[in-house]
Amino acid sequence: MAGFLLDIDPERAYKHAQVAAQRAGRVDIVREAAALTAYATGRYAEALRELRTVRRLNGSHEHLPLMADCERGLGRPERAIALSREPEAAQLSAGAKFELEIVVAGARVDMGDAEAALVALGRLETSDADLTLRIASARVEALRALGRDDEAEALAATLPVPAPVEDPWADEVTLYDVAEIDLDELDEDDEFEGDDVDESDEELPESEDGEAPEGSVTDESDDKNEERA
Numbered sequence: 001m002a003g004f005l006l007d008i009d010p011e012r013a014y015k016h017a018q019v020a021a022q023r024a025g026r027v028d029i030v031r032e033a034a035a036l037t038a039y040a041t042g043r044y045a046e047a048l049r050e051l052r053t054v055r056r057l058n059g060s061h062e063h064l065p066l067m068a069d070c071e072r073g074l075g076r077p078e079r080a081i082a083l084s085r086e087p088e089a090a091q092l093s094a095g096a097k098f099e100l101e102i103v104v105a106g107a108r109v110d111m112g113d114a115e116a117a118l119v120a121l122g123r124l125e126t127s128d129a130d131l132t133l134r135i136a137s138a139r140v141e142a143l144r145a146l147g148r149d150d151e152a153e154a155l156a157a158t159l160p161v162p163a164p165v166e167d168p169w170a171d172e173v174t175l176y177d178v179a180e181i182d183l184d185e186l187d188e189d190d191e192f193e194g195d196d197v198d199e200s201d202e203e204l205p206e207s208e209d210g211e212a213p214e215g216s217v218t219d220e221s222d223d224k225n226e227e228r229a
Helices: 010-023 030-042 044-058 064-073 077-084 086-089 092-108 116-120 131-143 151-158 216-226
Strands: none
Touching: 010 030, 030 044, 030 064, 044 064, 064 077, 064 092, 077 092, 092 116, 092 131, 116 131, 131 151
C-alpha cells in the first residue's frame, strides 16, 4: 500500500509504512519503505536515518543518491558532495551514478557554484529518457541560479508537462451499514424501494392429491363465497 499510494497520497503512504515498520522493523524492505515515504513527505532527517539502517541491514549502497539528496534537504550540501566521494559510489549502477551526479550538481548550486554544476551536467549523456529529462530539469535550475533566465525558460519550454497522477479512489464506492440509518428520518423519496410482494399472489405448494392445502387463500375465498350465499 505504501508503494501504491506513494505518488498519489504520500502522507497516507507514510502512515502505512510506519505501521509496517512497527511490526517488522528488522526487515530491510520495510525500512526502505519507511525511508522512501519519509523522503516523499519532506521528512529528510527521518529518511536519512532509515536509509542508513537499510544500508546496515542489507549492505547495499544503492540509495546513496537519495541519502545525498536528504543531506541537501537538510541544508547540508557539502555532506551531499562528501557522500558522492565515498568508495561505494564507484560500485553504483550506471543509472544510480547519474542520479548521484544530478544531486551533486544541485548541491553545488546550493553552495553558490552554479557554473560548476552546469559544466558537470553538460558532461552527462544517457539514452534513458527519464534521466535525460531530469538532467535537463537540473540544467534549468542551474541556469536560473546564474541569472540566465532566457536560456532557462527556453530549455524549460522543451520539457514535457508531467502527466497528472490518476487517483485510484476517484470512483470509490462508499458502503453504508443500513443498521446505522434511522429509517424514520428518511423522506418519502429516500425510502428504500424493494420488490413489493403481494402474498396473496404467491404460489402455494399443492398437496399430494393436487389440492391446495388447508388455510390457503383459495380456501378462505371459498368460505367467504359460501357466507355470501
